[in-house]
Amino acid sequence: MSTPSSENPASPPLRTRASAPEMLSRNLALVGLIALFLLCLAWELWLAPTGRGTLGVKALPLLIPIVGLWRYRLYTFRWLSLMIWLYVAEGAVRATSDRGPSVPLAWAELALSGLIFTACALHVRQRLAAAKQA
Structure with missing residues (x-):
């Protein structure tokens, strides 16, 4: 079986390994995403449930972008950096309007959402810069 670079000599060779900064930004986004998932679940089911925990x-x-981040899919990093703003908005509203244990949980949601956005934006910039150099 031939590789795409052998079929067309003008196409650049496929990269097989990610650089250390790319791996770091991917790992930060992945760990932040898993932590935000666990925080949202724990918040609404055990720590400070609203209603019957349906939130x-x-x-x-x-859960949807975890596989894409694991597989270094650039498209996933791009749309996740947009989707995460929904969680930023929710965290900002609840940090300023709720009372009790929800306030620190909302600030934690804001911090994790900011980490995920920053890691995704850095990863996209690094990947595009590496593609431009290749």
Whole structure:
């Protein structure tokens, strides 16, 4: 079986290894995403549930990008950096309007969302710069 670079000599060779900064930004985004998922679940089901805990459903969309981040899919990093703003908005609203144990949980959600956005944005910039150099 031939590789795409052998079929077309003008196409650049495929990269097989990610650089250390790319791996770091991917790992930060992945760990932050898993931590945000666990925080959202724990918040709505055990720590400070609202109603019957039905808001725990808000954590389910965070499961979708985990596989894409694990496989270094650039498209996943791009759309996750946009989707995470929903969690930033929710954290900002609840940090300023709720009372009790929800306030520190909302600040933690804001911090994790900021970490995920920063890691995704850095990863996209690094990947595009590496593609431009290749």
